[in-house]
Amino acid sequence: MLTKKDIIAEAKRLGFADIGFTTAEPFTSQKKYLLAHQEEYGWTEAAGFSLLAGTDPKNIQPAAKSIIVLLHSYFEEAFPLKMERHFGRCYHDDDRVTKDGLALKVKSFREFLRSKNVASKVPPHMPHRLSAARAGLGTFGKNCVFYAGRVARASSFVFPIALVVDVEFPPDEPTIAIGCPDWCRNACVAACPTHALKGGGKIDPRRCISYLTYYGEGLTPRELREPMGMYVYGCDRCQNVCPRNTPWMTEKKHPHARVAARAANFDLVCLLHMDKIYFEKNIWPHMFYMSADDLWRWKMNVARAMGNSLNPVYVTELIRAFKENP
DSSP states (O other), X not given: OOOHXXXXXXXXXXXXXXXXXXXXXXXXXXXXHHHHTHHHHHHHHHTTOOTTGGGOHHHHOTTOOEEEEEEEEOOSSXXXXXXXXXXXXXXXXXXXXXXXXXXXXXXXXXXXXXXXXXXXXXXXXXXXXXXXHHTXXXXXXXXXXXXXXXXXXXXXXXXXXXEEESSOOOOOOOOOSBOOOTTOOOHHHHHOTTOOEEETTEEOGGGOHHHHHHTOOSSOOHHHHTTTTTOSBOOOHHHHTOGGGHHHHTSOOOBOHHHHHHGGGGOHHHHHHOOHHHIIIIITTTSOSSOGGGHHHHHHHHHHHHHHHTOGGGHHHHHHHHHHOO
């Protein structure tokens, strides 16, 4: 008979940072919050990403009995500084398209479960961070990000992967709470340039820099362009200023070879002038929230970052881009 101990051992063998278990009960608090904040989150339904449906695991797996949550630590190696300046760290080695990294480990873990007659599903629209907290893996920050409890120096540079399974396992003790120290003076809230963070673990996603870089409608509002700073895709500002992340951010790390090898492809000048062929070959496989049809949005973000850099070296490149893209 398959036990939690067996599953934990397999997760560790595959290289996952941590693992936890919770029930398959509906996420009623999440559903209540979403229903009360449709103005901020209604766009997800229109985009075909039903967060409301994801609040009940039985909508995903009718025979759901438990949720297993794997924790991936994605900042184990140092990313090139020129990448960190413009792109959120969690996207540097995102293999959801290439399927050549984390996806292989998740696949192997699911194959292990299947070999033990446990069916699993990995739904993208279920609340993975809340699942992780309910499984005792960590707590939340005032920036709405999930923080590990036992790994990665208790930082937020982790990625929860929730699997809905059809076998019941004893749940772990939940750790659903904001774990920020009392002495923190709301560093993340104060540092958010677009005022997306509202404090107390609340956010207006439509003002989040990450959202604005790849989901924002039309041209970025003029009043948000300068506050968005140098980010082209994603944002780590609230994590960078967080005192809970200092121990892990200052940890000496070996260079991330895979990311370093393709960093030149993400040079701002290359991105500003890229065509669809270049984009689909070099960029989209790693940062895919925008399709080739949204190439204009990539270039808009790059032009904004160049302007905010105040670096005169970009002036001629911007003039050329405006002439070539009337």
